[in-house]
Amino acid sequence: MKNMETKTGINWLQINWLRYASPKTFYPLAGKLIPWCATCAVLLIVYGLYLGLFVAPTDFQQGEGYRIIFVHVPAAWFSMFLYLLMAMYAGLGLVLNARLSYMMATAIAPTGAMFTLVALVTGSLWGKPMWGAWWVWDARLTSELILLFLYIGYFSLQAAIDDKNRADKASAVLALVGAINVPIIYFSVKWWNTLHQGASVSLMNAPAMAAVMLKGMLIMAIGFWLYSIAVILVRVRCEIVERDSKTTMFRQD
Amino acid sequence: MPKELSTFSVLYRILARDIKVALRRQSDVMAVFFFFIIAASLFPLGSSADPKLLSAMAPSVLWVTALLSCMLSLSRMYSSDHADGTLEQMMLSNQPTVLVVLMKILAHWVLSGLPLVFVAPLIGLQFNLSSAELQLLAISLLMGTLTLSLIGSIGAALTLGVHGTGVLIAILVLPLYIPVLVFGAGAVNAVSIGMNPNGALSLLGTVLAMALVFAPLGSAAALKIALE
Amino acid sequence: MQWHNVDEFLAMGGYGFYVWGSFGVTFAAMALELWLLNKRRQRVTQIVKQEAI
Numbered sequence: 155m156k157n158m159e160t161k162t163g164i165n166w167l168q169i170n171w172l173r174y175a176s177p178k179t180f181y182p183l184a185g186k187l188i189p190w191c192a193t194c195a196v197l198l199i200v201y202g203l204y205l206g207l208f209v210a211p212t213d214f215q216q217g218e219g220y221r222i223i224f225v226h227v228p229a230a231w232f233s234m235f236l237y238l239l240m241a242m243y244a245g246l247g248l249v250l251n252a253r254l255s256y257m258m259a260t261a262i263a264p265t266g267a268m269f270t271l272v273a274l275v276t277g278s279l280w281g282k283p284m285w286g287a288w289w290v291w292d293a294r295l296t297s298e299l300i301l302l303f304l305y306i307g308y309f310s311l312q313a314a315i316d317d318k319n320r321a322d323k324a325s326a327v328l329a330l331v332g333a334i335n336v337p338i339i340y341f342s343v344k345w346w347n348t349l350h351q352g353a354s355v356s357l358m359n360a361p362a363m364a365a366v367m368l369k370g371m372l373i374m375a376i377g378f379w380l381y382s383i384a385v386i387l388v389r390v391r392c393e394i395v396e397r398d399s400k401t402t403m404f405r406q407d
Numbered sequence: 408m409p410k411e412l413s414t415f416s417v418l419y420r421i422l423a424r425d426i427k428v429a430l431r432r433q434s435d436v437m438a439v440f441f442f443f444i445i446a447a448s449l450f451p452l453g454s455s456a457d458p459k460l461l462s463a464m465a466p467s468v469l470w471v472t473a474l475l476s477c478m479l480s481l482s483r484m485y486s487s488d489h490a491d492g493t494l495e496q497m498m499l500s501n502q503p504t505v506l507v508v509l510m511k512i513l514a515h516w517v518l519s520g521l522p523l524v525f526v527a528p529l530i531g532l533q534f535n536l537s538s539a540e541l542q543l544l545a546i547s548l549l550m551g552t553l554t555l556s557l558i559g560s561i562g563a564a565l566t567l568g569v570h571g572t573g574v575l576i577a578i579l580v581l582p583l584y585i586p587v588l589v590f591g592a593g594a595v596n597a598v599s600i601g602m603n604p605n606g607a608l609s610l611l612g613t614v615l616a617m618a619l620v621f622a623p624l625g626s627a628a629a630l631k632i633a634l635e
Numbered sequence: 636m637q638w639h640n641v642d643e644f645l646a647m648g649g650y651g652f653y654v655w656g657s658f659g660v661t662f663a664a665m666a667l668e669l670w671l672l673n674k675r676r677q678r679v680t681q682i683v684k685q686e687a688i
Contacts, residue, residue, distance in 0.1 A: 203658075207644075208637060208638070209637070210637070211637065212637065212648065217648045217649070217650060218647040218648035218649075218650045218654060219647070219648070219650035219653060219654065221647065221650075221654050222653065222654055222657040222658075224658075225657055225658055225661040226657065229661060248628070264668065265668065268664050268665070268668050271664060272660060272661050272664050275657075275660045276657040276660060276661060279653045279656045279657045279660070280653065280657065282653060283650055283653050300582050300585055303578075303581070303582035304582050306578060307578050307579045307582060310575055310578045310579070311565060311566070311575065311579060314566070314569045314570065314571065314575050315569055319635075320632055320633070320635065323632040323635075324565045324629060324632050324633070327561070327565060327625055327628055327629050327632065328561075328565055328579060330625070331561055331583065331621070331625050332582075332583070334617075334621060335582075335583050335586070338586045338614065338617070339582075339585055339586055341586075342585060342586035342589040342590060342610075343585075343589065345589065345590075345593070345610070346589045346593060349593055349596065349597065349602075381665065385668060385669070385672060388672055388676060389672060389675075391676075391679070392672075392675050392676055392679045395679045395682055395683055396679060396682070399682045399686060
């Protein structure tokens with residue numbers, strides 16, 4: 155905003171137009187997509203729940219306890235996937251200096267963090283009957299915990315910087331650094347786990363997956379994906395209005 | 408017309424100046440050093456004096472303490488130069504920002520990481536570590552603390568001029584430090600349980616190499632954003 | 636269909652607390668997110684209305 159004041163009138167108009175054009179065309183497009191995504195998300199999640207809770211057979215090793223995977227595994231997938239997607243938008247924002255990309259990154263983060271928390275809690279709920287403890291330093295759960303820390307860092311940095319433009323860029327750099335680190339962290343935790351002989355039963359490889367189990371899990375995952383898209387689009391629309399209304403207020407005085 | 412300085416001599420001057428300025432404010436450098444010694448000495452008092460227990464937890468205790476000590480001095484990495492305008496001058500010089508940043512990182516390492524490499528084995532004696540373990544502790548800290556300075560500089564650059572920097576840096580940087588901790592303490596642990604530590608050390612080296620490539624780039628980008 | 640009656644379905648072979656706890660937590664978290672987002676959306680709609688005038 156400070157930059158705008160110092161620029162000449164013509165330049166100011168030009169920059170304004172370029173910066174606002176894409177959020178402006180994006181806003182109604184997102185509005186049209188949201189109901190479709192939301193409807194499909196509800197239908198798929200309901201169908202996935204039906205498959206997971208009624209159709210899928212009992213696991214011979216873990217009994218009915220394995221049914222937690224129908225929410226745990228999709229949540230864990232999207233906690234990681236959304237972090238990488240957020241970093242991708244952040245990187246795109248830095249390269250193209252596109253405001254909409256930063257807004258997307260900002261909008262993705264809360265949903266990603268929510269799924270991380272869900273994956274942690276459901277993992278722990280699975281661990282209690284299977285491992286006999288609420289928390290075991292299993293490679294997967296530990297990585298998920300560190301991922302939550304990365305999300306917390308992203309939020310903290312954004313909250314600490316008052317200048318929106320700088321907050322966008324700085325948190326984008328952090329998201330990229332985090333994304334480079336995610337595979338290294340995962341590998342290091344796995345390595346550490348083998349050194350110290352951690353939990354041998356894992357949530358993922360334990361059940362011999364029947365086709366219907368896999369189908370239920372995939373359908374839940376697609377449902378979660380559409381849910382994420384719908385939620386993220388609503389949040390981006392809020393973000394667009396909130397930021398632009400602040401700028402118009404700024405313009406008036 | 409003033410003589411044009413070569414890149415190398417400019418970079419050397421930046422490094423030398425940083426160290427000189429820091430040594431003039433000795434209390435800052437010593438504080439990190441003493442923090443490490445005092446914090447590490449607290450652990451036996453908080454658990455027990457059992458030599459077996461102490462030597463089992465020594466790698467993690469010393470590594471975590473080293474990690475926290477390195478982190479404590481991060482917020483000063485760029486902020487004092489930022490406050491008096493030196494940082495802008497350095498960025499405006501015709502040297503690549505990445506190299507300037509690398510020099511600042513090296514200076515930070517020499518002042519807060521390197522001293523720990525020498526004092527950690529002494530503290531390790533208090534924890535009943537064998538000479539092989541002490542040796543690996545020093546080697547892993549030598550590689551690890553440089554990596555910590557490299558990764559930490561991104562956090563320092565991102566939070567430059569932000570309120571409540573200290574805690575914020577901790578939140579940003581500590582999760583990124585995890586692989587260094589895992590492989591660094593892992594190397595010492597490997598020796599303790601009679602395994603070959605070379606695997607852990609080469610992984611630590613890999614992380615160092617990656618940090619050497621990416622951290623100065625990330626820090627330079629973060630500094631440009633902070634000074635915009 | 637895996638179940639013979641409602642009790643069996645709710646008991647989940649003894650894992651009832653953990654299975655229903657997991658599903659409950661998941662959908663509670665999603666509902667909370669939707670609720671918070673809806674509050675924010677209502678605030679934003681207010682802004683849009685005000686600026687349209």
